[in-house]
Amino acid sequence: MKNIRQRLNSPMNINPAKNLLSLCINLLVKTSNSLFTHISKTGFDFDARLKNVQYALNDTKKISHSCDASSAWPLNSNLKSSMRLAQKRMVLALSCFLCSLAGCASTITQNWESILSTCPTSAELGKFSPWDRLEIRVYGQPELSGEFEVSPRGTISFPRLGEIEVAEKRCDEIEIIIRDGLMKDYLRDPSVVCINREVSKAAVTVDGQVHKPGIIEFRPGLMLTDVIAQSGGPTNRAITQSITIVRKSQNQSESFVVPYQAILEGRAPNICMHPADLVYIQQSAF
Numbered sequence: 001m002k003n004i005r006q007r008l009n010s011p012m013n014i015n016p017a018k019n020l021l022s023l024c025i026n027l028l029v030k031t032s033n034s035l036f037t038h039i040s041k042t043g044f045d046f047d048a049r050l051k052n053v054q055y056a057l058n059d060t061k062k063i064s065h066s067c068d069a070s071s072a073w074p075l076n077s078n079l080k081s082s083m084r085l086a087q088k089r090m091v092l093a094l095s096c097f098l099c100s101l102a103g104c105a106s107t108i109t110q111n112w113e114s115i116l117s118t119c120p121t122s123a124e125l126g127k128f129s130p131w132d133r134l135e136i137r138v139y140g141q142p143e144l145s146g147e148f149e150v151s152p153r154g155t156i157s158f159p160r161l162g163e164i165e166v167a168e169k170r171c172d173e174i175e176i177i178i179r180d181g182l183m184k185d186y187l188r189d190p191s192v193v194c195i196n197r198e199v200s201k202a203a204v205t206v207d208g209q210v211h212k213p214g215i216i217e218f219r220p221g222l223m224l225t226d227v228i229a230q231s232g233g234p235t236n237r238a239i240t241q242s243i244t245i246v247r248k249s250q251n252q253s254e255s256f257v258v259p260y261q262a263i264l265e266g267r268a269p270n271i272c273m274h275p276a277d278l279v280y281i282q283q284s285a286f
Contacts, residue, residue, distance in 0.1 A: 046176055108242055109256045116245070116256060125220065126170045126196060134171065136178060139191035143268035144182070147197060160186055171196055202219035204273045206231040208281035209238035224271040225264060227279055237281045240264070245271065 109115070128134065132153045138144040148156040154167025161181045166174055171194035177191045203215040204227050211232025216222070224245070234240050243260040246253050260281075262268040273279075 028194070080143050107257045108259055112256050112258050113269060114150070116247075116258070117269070117273050120220070120274050125275065127155075127168050128166050128170075128174075128196075130167065133197040134166070134174070135195040137193040137195070138172075138182070138187075139180075139193075141190070204277045204279065205274070206279045208243075208279075209235045209283050210233055210281055218273065218275045219229050222273040224258075224273060224279065227273060228260075228281075234281055237284050239284050243280075243282070244280040246280070247274055 009069050009194045128150050132150045132155045133147055134156070135147045136145060136158065144159050148158070150156060150166055153161045154165060156166050158164050158178060158181075161178065164174070164181075168248060169177075175192045178194075179190055182190045182192070203218050203224065205215055207213045210228065211234075213231060214279070216227045216230050218236050228234070228243075241259065241261045242257050245258060247256065258271065259268050263270055
């Protein structure tokens with residue numbers, strides 16, 4: 001506004017009405033372009049964004065008052081067109097910003113820290129699932145030893161004992177089941193060893209707005225920031241303020257929205273990944 005007053009008071013200003021409108025249009029276009037550039041960046045800080053939007057709104061109000069005062073002056077058709085275009089662009093920029101703000105800031109899952117605070121233990125990671133393979137050795141009993149594949153029902157067919165439920169069980173638990181079964185009618189004190197031969201490799205899936213979406217092989221200690229970094233990081237169109245984690249628990253899936261930007265900046269705790277987790281990064285609205 002100071003620049004506007006300086007140019008209007010200039011002795012070289014022959015047509016103050018037209019000059020005022022030109023300055024209004026240029027400032028409005030510059031403000032809208034600046035806002036478009038700012039809201040297209042990733043890793044933004046919402047407080048800063050809100051301040052910039054407030055500044056833009058204040059400037060727009062000042063411009064509108066100045067231009068309203070000159071509404072009786074003759075307007076060039078090009079100036080009218082430019083003014084309408086600048087106004088539309090400003091409205092579009094603010095609309096996109098407010099839509100993205102509403103979609104990102106209001107969806108954080110309550111109590112997500114306590115819900116997602118646990119890390120998987122080695123015992124939990126050793127559980128069998130359908131199509132996994134295991135070897136059972138019974139000392140001195142070759143006819144009772146061999147490799148077995150877990151059926152779709154979660155069982156194996158073991159000699160003399162028939163169908164044994166092994167899904168969601170660890171090797172130490174299976175050893176006890178087989179040993180107790182054989183002691184009932186067949187052997188006095190059998191020595192049973194279970195060996196995990198081919199547990200399906202657990203993985204974490206990363207999808208959405210990352211540079212390399214796909215599967216990250218799970219390992220103990222894998223964190224949320226690790227899997228996103230291994231996926232190439234967020235794209236320029238990613239919403240990084242919050243992301244979604246889908247976690248399976250007892251044959252059910254639960255979805256959690258967590259403040260990824262705060263986690264990345266150390267303002268919130270990182271999250272341990274679990275086998276079969278899905279991490280999804282949304283696309284920005286603009």
